[in-house]
Amino acid sequence: MWYEILPCAAITFGCLLAPNYVHWAATKFFCNGRNHGRHWYADLHDWHSYTKDRRVTGSNYITRGLETIPDLPDDK
Structure with a gap:
């Protein structure tokens, strides 16, 4: 059946x-x-953001914007 x-x-x-x-x-x-x-x-933008965060803040998980990168002094 x-x-x-x-x-x-x-x-x-x-x-x-x-x-x-x-x-x-x-x-x-x-x-x-x-x-x-x-x-x-696959996406190099993620890699560059990852290395920037590690370089600027010392941690991979703390994100900061461009305002935390010190400006270069003007040589005039």
Whole structure:
């Protein structure tokens, strides 16, 4: 009858859904729950901002604008 296909359908759907949950668990365990890490080479603007913050403030996580960079003295 029609209900004989239910175990095969359950196995098929389980195999299709399992990678999503395995990926979620692996991300939680290995990447501290972050789905996407930074890819520095894809966008150099992020890399330059990262190095500017580290150079100006001494920390990667404290952001400051251009107003914190000292001006060069005028040599007139």
